[in-house]
Amino acid sequence: SVNRFKMVNIPKTRKTHCTRCNKHVMHKVTQYKKGKESVFAQGKRRYDRKQKGYGGQTKPIFHKKAKTTKKIVLKLQCNDCKAVHQIPLKRCKHFELGGDKKSKGNPLVY
Numbered sequence: 663s664v665n666r667f668k669m670v671n672i673p674k675t676r677k678t679h680c681t682r683c684n685k686h687v688m689h690k691v692t693q694y695k696k697g698k699e700s701v702f703a704q705g706k707r708r709y710d711r712k713q714k715g716y717g718g719q720t721k722p723i724f725h726k727k728a729k730t731t732k733k734i735v736l737k738l739q740c741n742d743c744k745a746v747h748q749i750p751l752k753r754c755k756h757f758e759l760g761g762d763k764k765s766k767g768n769p770l771v772y
Contacts, residue, residue: 670734670751674760678738682745693759694735694748731755 672691680687700706712720734751 668754669756669758670754671758671761671763672736676738680740680743680745681747682743683740688741689738690741691759692737692739693757694737729753 674691676689676691677686678689679685680689709721731753733753734757736749736751737746738749739746
C-alpha cells in the first residue's frame, strides 16, 4: 500500500455527456467545495440552544479520525446549458486541476 495514493492531475475542461443537452459537449471542471453552514438549520439551532448557559460541552466531539484522505468530487458545468453535475473520484493525497501534463521521453526540468 506504498503507492496507493498517487498524485492526480485533471484537465480543466472535459468533453463528456450532458444529460440536459443529451449529447457530448465541453464541460468546465472544478473541485467540489463544501458550502457555508446555515445558522438557521434546525440541528444548529437545537445545538446552540443546548449549549447555552452553564454545563460545558453538551454533545460529544469526535476525535478518533480514521481517514487521512477525502474522496475528490469533480463539479462539471456544461458550457452550452450551464447544467452542473458531480463525479466522485477515488481517494488521493495530492490533487491538481489543470497542471502540466506528463510527457514520455523528455528530460526532467528543475
